[in-house]
Amino acid sequence: MEASDYAKLGIKAVRNVAISAWKPALIFTKAKGSTIWLNDKPYLDFASGPGVSNIGYNHPAVLNAVKEVLDNDEAGWSGNMYLNKYQVMLAEKLSAITPGKYDKQVFFSNSGGEAVEAAILACLKARPERRGMVTFAGDFHGRLGFCRTATSSKPLHVEGLNGGINRAFYLIFPSENPETMAKKEFLDCIQTSRQYLRYVQSSIGPFIKEINFALLELVQGEGGINVAKKRMMQVLIQYLHENQVTVIIDEVQTGLGRTGHMWASDFYEVEPDIMTVAKALSGGVIPIGATIFRSGFGYRKRAEHCNTFGGYPQACAAGLKSLEIVESENLAQASHEMGLVLRGGLWEARSNSLKAQELVSDISGLGLMSRMTFTDAKTRDKVVEEAMNRGLLLMSTGEQSTRLMPPLIITYDEIKKATEILMKAIETHS
């Protein structure tokens, strides 16, 4: 980006921002509904953050809810030392609408990673004698986990942690849409849920008494939009429960209607002991994270876990309003229907294009958590870039796929437009 382009946006250059953004030359300038503006150019957004803007960007009702808190001078104190009414109401709402008809308690934080960290902490503190963890190869759960080691201000912060996790087991994700031929060939060896259970038993069975918790994605987001086989996921979770392994389901990306169900756990008909939510929970307007504990799986002592901004009134007010919108606008159902429309339209467009048949190996997903897979990563990257040049924002995932994750309010016309752009981007690939 030239200096004059930056000047138009009222900034000089970006050299003081840490190297982190994938595309530093693109500056976010505005967003509304399903459209996002980068360098003042509008893009139809098929990335959603990923999974943040489920109700559409800057939903007026969410903005109003936040404004009301500000107008009433109710901002300024988080929910950790003292509670605030928005936090209490959001905790009650989340407890009521998450899977499982049992009592729950909610811990608030500011991000998905923090929500997961809060879950792991509770598990380790509850059963310090078990320090093993199970997860799936290819899962993504965040980027935290060092600073507590440097915290020694009070014994409470480290009590019972015994140095944390001492063993990690990475199970094969039982994907029904393996992204690459290599993964497909590998998974072909495990055809039935019985075989999967045997595999699980042989992998972690000998260590099961050492394993404290399992941290699982039901549909892998960053790992390639891999949708688990339902029955295999169920037998795994049943086995874990039978062996007193605490089951944490990470719904940071899959939650709030994204998969065509309020929670992916609803589709899989599984009940977590602990569930993590973030991203879309506050309508993309304010950071938030929430860890929802089945009673008995949370913290045992006051202040056992805490953070500065968790439970912030604006974030929780935004959360309450966003949940109301997801429910009242039937966005989970919309996600289910539009996911079918999107994938159906793309398969059809592929069948009419020799180039697409040559380059696109798969289109799959659950609800509007979908992906298109290419023959290799280089092709994927070029198509994503070409689609962006034509006004469609995409985000890569897995080894050679792009996410197709628009806001859940996406219309038929917008899906048609995105399909046309994507197909043009594929057609122009040389």
Ligand SMILES: Cc1ncc(COP(=O)(O)O)c(C=O)c1O
């Ligand atoms: C499933 C899942 N868990 C956790 C996280 C971490 O969330 P955050 O980036 O807000 O820390 C992500 C982020 O993409 C995610 O997809």
